[in-house]
Amino acid sequence: MARYLGQRLLLSVPTLIGLTIVVFFLVRVVVPVDSVDLKFAGAGVSDPERAAELRKELGITGPIPMQYVGWASKMIRGDFGKSFYTGRSVTEEMMSRLPVSMEVGLGSLVITVLLALPIGVLSAVKQDSIADYASRGTAILFYALPGFWVATLVLVFGNLWFDFAPSTDYKSLWEDPGANLGQMAIPIVLLGLAPIGTMTRLVRTQVLEVIRQDYIRTARAKGLASSTIYTRHVLRNAMLPIVTVIGLQVPNLIAGTVIFEQIFVLPGVGRYLLDAVQRLDLYVLMATNLFFGTLIVAANLAVDMSYALIDPRIRLS
Secondary structure, eight states, X not given: OHHHHHHHHHHHHHHHHHHHHHHXXXXXXXXXXXXXXXXXXXXXXXXXXHHHXXXXXXTOOSOHHHHHXXXXXXXXXXXXXXXXXXXXXXXXXXXXXXXXXXXXXXXXXXXXXXXXXXXXXXXXXXXXXXXXXXXXXHHHHHHHSOHHHHHHHHHHHHHHHHOOOOOSSOOOTTTOHHHHHHHHHHHHHHHHHHHHHHHHHHHHHHHHHHHTSHXXXXXXXXXXXXXXXXXXXXXXXXXXXXXXXXXXXXXXXXXXXXXXXXXXXXXXXXXXHHHHHHHTOHHHHHHHHHHHHHHHHHHHHHHHHHHHXXXXXXXXX
8 A cells, every 4th residue: 555655656746847847838938928028018118128137037037948947946945936016925825825726626526526426326226217317417407507607697697686796805714704605605516516417427327337236236135224235335336437537627626716716706826827817927827837737636646545545456456
């Protein structure tokens, strides 16, 4: 077990190094202009000397590989630079916004798992019944409806019909739990609806496949309770593909978090990224993209580790 986990941890290191290289070169090479050009163009002035000084202060002068080395050496020490527009430390900004994005992303993932697992199992147990058709139809509906469109409708019609509008004054969970849940509940639920469709159909398919196996018939012949059969035998043997899909949902949840933070005016990392894109704020762009990329790598690592916990054959091999 320890060897298996150690191998997966070691494999994630070159992945993260490659991620930093891709993020840096995409922002510095592919983007045709930089923050300095954009700021001077917006002000309608031309000052080549001042522009050169600003580039030197930002560390974006000289060969691109040397710029990467300078940025990476600071990043290892936890210094992601400063925002060109606010002058604030990117690391401090990210840490202050991180709880918002984590609450939205993790909350929606919990909603997805808590709803998709029982609905999928019920659909498989009641195969070809009204409950099965209703759950499958609802799953397809959730999958088909764009989350950002539903969120926009909730805001528009909620304001028109019920005089409802979520507060734009964010309160953290520790500062005011009631106000926080009132503000975060709608984006969390709406973001968690779309993945329910995918997971519900997968859970149904996997449970149907497992309950047709001979060892399940043997367990029933022994007189085991249905709850024991489904929790200890069916779900555990059906979990590997389900866990894989949960890991694959992380990129979708990240993308949804970026959109929903903008729609509901939440001060998270996703909104920070969108503001940086509009301004081409160099270090903010690199830090936020690296953050989201690291989350995806960590999610895949967690999925690999969960394989070893669910199926002993994996860690033994």
